[in-house]
Amino acid sequence: MSDQQAPEPFEPVDEDWQTALAVVAHPDDMEYGGAAAVARWTAQGKKVVYVMVTSGEAGIDTMSPEACGPLREAEQIASAAVVGVDTVEFLGHPDGVLEYGLPLRRDIAREVRRHRPDIVITSNFHETYGGVFLNQADHIAVGRATLDAVRDAANRWVFRELSAEGYEPWDGVRAVWAVASPEARHAVDTTEHFDKGVASLAEHKAYLAGLGGAMAEPREFLEGFGRGAGSRLGTRFAVPFEVFPLR
Numbered sequence: 001m002s003d004q005q006a007p008e009p010f011e012p013v014d015e016d017w018q019t020a021l022a023v024v025a026h027p028d029d030m031e032y033g034g035a036a037a038v039a040r041w042t043a044q045g046k047k048v049v050y051v052m053v054t055s056g057e058a059g060i061d062t063m064s065p066e067a068c069g070p071l072r073e074a075e076q077i078a079s080a081a082v083v084g085v086d087t088v089e090f091l092g093h094p095d096g097v098l099e100y101g102l103p104l105r106r107d108i109a110r111e112v113r114r115h116r117p118d119i120v121i122t123s124n125f126h127e128t129y130g131g132v133f134l135n136q137a138d139h140i141a142v143g144r145a146t147l148d149a150v151r152d153a154a155n156r157w158v159f160r161e162l163s164a165e166g167y168e169p170w171d172g173v174r175a176v177w178a179v180a181s182p183e184a185r186h187a188v189d190t191t192e193h194f195d196k197g198v199a200s201l202a203e204h205k206a207y208l209a210g211l212g213g214a215m216a217e218p219r220e221f222l223e224g225f226g227r228g229a230g231s232r233l234g235t236r237f238a239v240p241f242e243v244f245p246l247r
């Protein structure tokens with residue numbers, strides 16, 4: 001096991017925490033980048049919980065959403081298990097048409113209060129991944145809502161219905177980390193866990209079969225992942241994060 005935390009020029013992320021909650025729009029969002037870091041952390045004995053805002057039901061052109069949603073949930077659960085994640089929540093928002101707004105913030109705040117994490121992870125929510133490679137609307141909505149929901153979760157007087165449901169405020173989140181942001185200044189070395197990341201992405205079998213092209217080849221994609229964000233530097237791999245400290 002390497003004790004290297006992050007390749008130059010990135011700063012290492014803080015690994016002095018016990019529980020993380022990853023909130024992303026779709027099944028596969030963690031696997032196209034962050035899953036190897038999750039494998040590292042669960043190997044350290046940390047707990048990581050996944051929250052999927054949608055079930056990715058609009059993700060396969062040849063399959064109706066009614067058939068696709070349950071299939072993609074099952075693939076996500078299998079994928080999470082590969083990297084040591086045994087809790088995967090699905091919030092049931094509609095894939096492809098997510099809106100930033102109060103209902104989304106409330107539903108994410110509920111999960112923050114339920115799971116009481118030290119760290120919250122989400123997708124890059126900038127307009128691009130750097131250069132002209134456009135981000136996707138759901139990712140942008142979820143990332144922005146997650147940043148706000150963490151503060152909502154801590155405030156007793158915001159979404160008072162959550163307290164009525166039994167979810168007391170949680171102000172223990174120390175930072176939100178956005179995976180693969182073009183503004184990333186931090187990273188975690190995932191060289192020792194790269195194969196787990198590949199295996200995790202490969203569990204999205206039906207999705208990858210429907211996708212075709214460069215993104216359907218887990219190892220090849222992840223070897224080039226974040227090029228420009230610097231996930232592969234020299235012979236090592238790393239997952240980059242933009243860090244938003246909250247306290």
Ligand SMILES: [Zn+2]
Pocket residue numbers: 025026028029136139
């Ligand atoms: Zn996605």
